[in-house]
Amino acid sequence: MNLMEWLVITLLAVWFAVTLVYQLFLQRLIPVAARWDLFRVVPSWHLYTHLPKGRRLRFRDRDAAGQVGAWRDLPLRCCDRAGHAWFNPDLFAADAIASHMEALSKALNQAPLPPERLVKTVGWQGVWRGVASQPMTEAVAARQFEVREWELTDPAGEAPVYISEFLPVRKGEA
Secondary structure, three states: OOHHHHHHHHHHHHHHHHHHHHHHOHHHHHHHHHHHOOOOOOOOOOOOOOOOEEEEEEEEEEEOOOOEOOOEEOOOOOOOOOOOOOOOHHHHHHHHHHHHHHHHHHHHHHOOOOHHHHOOOHHHHHHHHHHHOOOOOOOEEEEEEEEEEEEOOEEEEEEEEEEOOOEEOOOOOO
16 A cells, blocks of 8 residues: 555544544534534534424614614524535634523523623624624614524524623724
8 A cells, every 4th residue: 555545544443533522422422513623524424312492583772862673683594605515604703602501501501601601602702703703883872682492393482591681892892
């Protein structure tokens, strides 16, 4: 065997090992994969051990005068276009926010976290960055977000999981 064959075999073996480890430790490695697996080359064969939940992220703005706007949904999926199977940076951002919403929901469901610890969680920071990066006018002084969740078997039972305080927005924060 020549060098190129060894290189291909080694690359496939490493990819297989990383995929296997990712499946075994999926819950712990989701934040790592969201940050480092930019091209989504490590597959996830997560078969649900519990009923999956649907999540929705909404936000609203408040101006300096205290006027509060209407809730708006943050779009978490984009349309399919040619070439998105190979490289899709828009979908990567949406997937990362969705993963952070899941981490935030799990942190809240596992134990009541003191607010100072909650703000430091990966899920909270990731969701806030996603919300803060949405377009805004110059008049926006603060932004609030909420994560809503429902059982996929019962979409009518939607309920808020977390509602943040109004958080000051600095222009260029995202």
